[in-house]
Amino acid sequence: MVSIGEIREWDLGALDSLVTALTRRADTLTELDAQLGSIGELNGWEGDAGDAARRDFVRVRDDVTDKAAAVGAVRRLAIDTESSVEALKGALSEADYLASSYRFEIRPDNTVADLITDRSGLSAEELSDHDRMKVELTDRVEQIVRTGTDIETDAEKVLRAAADGKIDDRGASTAEEAARAGEDQGRLSRLDPPADGSPADNSAWWRALTDEQRAEILEQHPAMVGNLDGIPAAARNEANLALLETEEARLQQVARELQKELDDNFFGGAFSNADAGLAQTNEKLAALDAIRDQMLDGYGQPRDDRQLLLLDMTGEFPKAAVAHGDVDTADHVAVFVGGTGGTVADKPNEGNDLPTYVEQTGWLKAETEEQLKRAGRGEETVATIAWMGYEPPSNLAQASSPHYAVDNAPKLQDFLNGVDTSRTDDPRMTAIGHSYGSLVTSEALQHGTGVDAAVFMGSPGLDAEDGDVFGVPQMNLPSGEAYLLKAEEDFVGSQVAGTGWFGPNPDGMEGLTRLSTNEGMIPAHGDFPGESRKASTGHSEYTHGDTMSQYNQAIIVAGLPQELLVR
Known part of the structure; x- marks a missing residue:
């Protein structure tokens, strides 16, 4: 597990420099691969010696594509890590601001220190607010550390795979194709929301995501955040609007299945819950109609x-x-x-x-x-x-x-x-x-x-x-x-x-x-x-x-x- 102190020391400038250096290395390997491909044709050299030389060039090019795949993986890792660390530091800065505003300090060892030594001058409401903020800050720190640990763990796996020659070029025929294959193996994973998280947990998790990760969630997994307390209202709105049509289609299918069950049952709903289930499902469809009327204009926008x-x-x-x-x-x-x-x-x-x-x-x-x-x-x-x-x-x-x-x-x-x-x-x-x-x-x-x-x-x-x-x-x-x-x-x-x-x-x-x-x-x-x-x-x-x-x-x-x- 990483610490707040370590996260504070992570160097965005060094990551940016690494991305630049790896980009140059990838360009060099692409250029070298192209030159080897041209030279390796050995036009005019026929016979066994020429064939052996061509095989040697193929082995050299295979080594170049392997290295290009590894460089591609590490470069993607550096890019993802840079954006993830930037987002993580933003979440930490936000927590530091709240801590300072309420007279707390987030320590390098992940603890939240109360800077108020004499509570006698505070009203009951102020004490309640102060203590509530300590719980919130503790939850925020927990999620920042959780995200930082995930970044570090993913980075270690990619770097170890690159060092051990386990980044696969996936049959690429050129260094450029190999670098793209490596990129897919160098991406950081994305954490899901904390299980049963508090609003502060959820807020810190969301804040520590990159813009790209948030956009992916809203586009591909809107149900993950639409009802998640602590997520910004604009994001919840976007997610829930996207779910309106999906929920309607799901409930309509449920209604059809329940109606078929009733139609096929000689006793109707007398000996099952299908009739009650259908009434409940229709109520939910009516609720969706009401929500849609409130959220969309006459043009469906x-x-x-x-x-x-x-x-x-x-x-x-x-x-x-x-x-x-x-x-x-x-x-x-x-x-x-x-x-x-x-x-x-x-x-x-x-x-x-x-x-x-x-x-x-x-x-x-x-x-x-x-x-x-x-x-x-x-x-x-x-x-x-x-x-x-x-x-x-x-x-x-x-x-x-x-x-x-x-x-x-x-x-x-x-x-x-x-x-x-x-x-x-x-x-x-x-x-x-x-x-x-x-x-x-x-x-x-x-x-x-x-x-x-x-x-x-x-x-x-x-x-x-x-x-x-x-x-x-x-x-x-x-x-x-x-x-x-x-x-x-x-x-x-x-x-x-x-x-x-x-x-x-x-x-x-x-x-x-x-x-x-x-x-x-x-x-x-x-x-x-x-x-x-x-x-x-x-x-x-x-x-x-x-x-x-x-x-x-x-x-x-x-x-x-x-x-x-x-x-």
Whole structure:
């Protein structure tokens, strides 16, 4: 295993010089081979002596092609190693930057040293953030070392094969052909993502790949990265868009096979699961239709302002996440989590499906941009994400079981941390949970994320597991950055929350700021006059456009707490 200290000492300049020298050597061998071929014809020299001389020239040329193959292999190794080491050093520089920003040091022996000796002056939130970063840095170092070790191991194998004369020219008749044959034997292998890797593991693995390796994955193995938390949003979007057609063809084939099974069965689906399987498969095909409608324009081309960050047709429930804006560069990122009964497939008039959530998160993005503009910060950018990456309960009876939140919260936690670790800068990130989604969000935050603010809307309660000591501090949020929206006539946010079935009632919870959902006027700003906003009533109007609820969400996403209208 290599060390961070050794990786720091790897010399890109020496590798570049080696590539240049080997290129010259390959050119020399090609020229020599051509000369030997011309001379070796020995035109005019007939008889046994001439034939023997020609055989000697053939042996010399065979030796030249063998050497050309070896040079080709080592030259390719040097080229690949140079680009791989450059990418690896970039990943290490990124980790060093994060370490310095959070007062850590990555040591030559692969350890992450904490430079804070006195933690007494740090708040609980700062300590949580600091400790979370140490785990992230440790994962990053692990993947950098893993990649560096793979590079070194591959290089040793190629060099040993070249030294032992085991690079095969594969029957090449010229030095040029032999060099090409050698190149194929000198390439570095590419590591797959770490098994069950954390978002930081995945981010470091991706960062340590060369541009060529990333392009190969996106073109040939998109399923490898489309749903991998920690990978940049642009790459996930490209991979998942490429999988739309593939997934549709696969599911259509499954549907045909299940339908044939039903057609051939005298009892229909009475004694098999084929009928249930067909219904489930058709639901997934409907989900793909909904995703395609959100991601492609009328000409079948990808929409410039959308990113498909999750496309998962495994399990019983289709899962997806669609973003408005560029998650890789936005100054402000908001992640919306829906609740009970939510589906990816379009369910007209139900208001809890992916098309509705994508539309409403688009409104939230526009509102946030408008409020930033009114505050004189119009140059700042926003991305909003509709995340449907878990299997929600389908009704209130199922929702009474805490396992839907407890089991699915790690998925949301990884997604939130994936957005964070895929970037070297630190966007303001807001988690917004509606109904049962607020419970999932609360549970994810309790496990540690990079979230800066959280909004809970129509919440039935905020703690999935009974008996825990729970309050706002357990959600690891900066002080004052937890908010509640509870509309008039919201049965879930009032009556259900009051039962305690889902943990403490958030209404009145210390440290949780309750915001207005009433009709009213938002403040004037300079040349921008005050504007009226509508009330939200019931359980399903929190995300409607032109409402006070939407305004307050936008203010939180923008990081403008002084403009909030509290209840």
